[in-house]
Amino acid sequence: MNAPFAAPNDRKPYDYLVVGAGFAGSVIAERLASQHGARVLVIDRRNHIGGNAYDEPNEAGILYHKYGPHIFHTNSDAVVDYLSQFTEWRPYEHRVRASVRDKLVPIPINRTTLNELFGLDLKTDEEAAEYLASRAEPVDEIKNSEDVVINAVGRELYELFFQGYTRKQWGIDPSELDKSVTARIPTRTNTDDRYFTDKFQAMPSGGYTAMFKRILGHPLIEVRTGVDFSDFRDRWKQIADHLVFTGPIDEYFDHRFGKLPYRSLKFDHQTLEQERFQETGTVNYPSPDIPYTRISEYKHLTGQEHPRTTITYEYPSAEGDPYYPIPRPENQELFKRYEELADSTEDVTFVGRLATYRYYNMDQIVGQALATFRRMDEKRGTRGSSEQAALAAE
Known part of the structure; x- marks a missing residue:
């Protein structure tokens, strides 16, 4: 070798x-x-x-992602055609919940999020758009990530969903980050609770490492x-x-x-004596009082059937492998x-x-x-x- x-x-x-x-x-x-x-x-x-997409079976035989969840999604036919030479696919649409005020609500924010969080009964996209517009606080010149969110949904939703999470993820306040960071996360007025809306969403059926071996x-x-x-x-x-x-x-x-400068991540992988831990593949924890940003459960992603389950707690870090510029x-x-x-x-x-x-x-x-x-x-x-x-x- x-x-x-x-x-x-x-x-x-x-x-x-x-x-x-x-x-x-x-x-x-x-x-x-x-x-x-x-x-x-x-x-x-x-x-x-396999880089950060590397996956492997752990001691319990559960396929997990060593460097946190990797969800494949794309609008590029060329990329799908290329990778399909090396893998079959398992259809999978990722859903994420955010733990806010003792509730698990859809993120990105959608109409369901607003109804559940504030006890509303918004029935149409138009009603949701009007509600968000009533909460928005217009910013004359959008310069940073804080401005993006407050301009779109107002300060309360910004503080509930974005400020604490972003501070943990990046180690600095959103007001000091480029506007592109929070602009990546849309706000929806419909009830689509998928995290991504790309036309192709799937996972390599045999896992990422198997695909890389073929490549x-x-x-x-x-x-x-x-x-x-x-x-x-x-x-x-x-x-x-x-x-x-x-x-x-x-x-x-x-x-x-x-x-x-980069941000890194630390991972705490745990295998539990239960078949299922949470209702979706990932749950975000925006509160600054909770040290981790999210928990992911891999059996949602892979479709694997197993009497036990493996989850990962994710902790942003200033030290370690470079993940996020x-x-x-x-x-x-x-x-x-x-x-x-x-x-x-x-x-x-x-x-x-x-x-x-x-x-x-x-x-x-x-x-x-x-x-x-x-x-x-x-x-x-x-x-x-x-x-x-x-x-x-x-």
């Missing part, structure tokens, strides 16, 4: 070195191997493939886990012609301009400096959430990886044409 890198006749043993075996790295590696016939080495510092199963791909890029970063050009880097962009450049203007400015370095770095392609310092859903990462491969493919075709033209002119 960890034999020395070697190749006959001084030829480099690989055409590409891909750092990271999550969605971005795995998709790029598969495309390069299957479409270009390239020899690809994929490495990952963790001892498994990386091409005979021209070699995978080495438990290998850190830093161990041979100074000699990677002896191993491969081109590097695809999906790790933190600031780490690649030795934090030259300082560290890019913190969306503040000064952080984007810092990233731009690294991006300029990346753009001027030859023989290296940066792709994925950490390499581009953006919060992407899984389907967006797959889409980005496929688009990146297309650009690599076009460049290869252009280079090939140029080489042929030069040979013809000789």
Whole structure:
């Protein structure tokens, strides 16, 4: 598994070195191997493939997500068509409840939420819209995440659902966060209680890890886990012609301009002696008095039948693996400096959430990886044409 890198006749043993075996790295590696016939080495510092989407059966035999719940949803036919080569799907529409005032109510906020929380009897979308408009507190210029919510639904709903949760999740007040954070969460006037409304919502029927094994199963791909890029970063050009880097962009450049800020997560996985723990896959806890942000139960997601159940408590953290880029203007400015370095770095392609310092859903990462491969493919075709033209002119 960890034999020395070697190749006959001084030829480099690989055409590409891909750092990271999550969605971005795995998709790029598969495309390069299957479409270009390239020899690809994929490495990952963790001892498994799949990145944060990695799942495995625990000691009780319950399939759980080691890094918290990953729910697949997309509006992209291209992404579904691509991944469907490597997995069958189990239809699943995720529903989330929020624990507010001793009630479990739908989140995103919808008409049912309003009726249950405030003892109302709103019967139509129009009535719900009018009610929300009556509570809204118009903000002249929306500058941050607090402004977004207060402008839409008013301060009471903001404090009940968003302020405490966001403070816990990000470690700072919503008034200090970019408006994009809370703008991701809609407010509905209908009774649709699905968390996502994408046209395709499903889970890989055999789990994410099984899907990744198939993506990386091409005979021209070699995978080495438990290998850190830093161990041979100074000699990677002896191993491969081109590097695809999906790790933190600031780490690649030795934090030259300082560290890019991230939020991390801590997970408390528990297996309980009962068949079901909660009514939906995830329950959010916005109250600042509760240290965790949510509890997820995996059997809702996977459809697995088992007399016991596994749940995960999620605790945001300032320390640990990088999960969420913190969306503040000064952080984007810092990233731009690294991006300029990346753009001027030859023989290296940066792709994925950490390499581009953006919060992407899984389907967006797959889409980005496929688009990146297309650009690599076009460049290869252009280079090939140029080489042929030069040979013809000789």
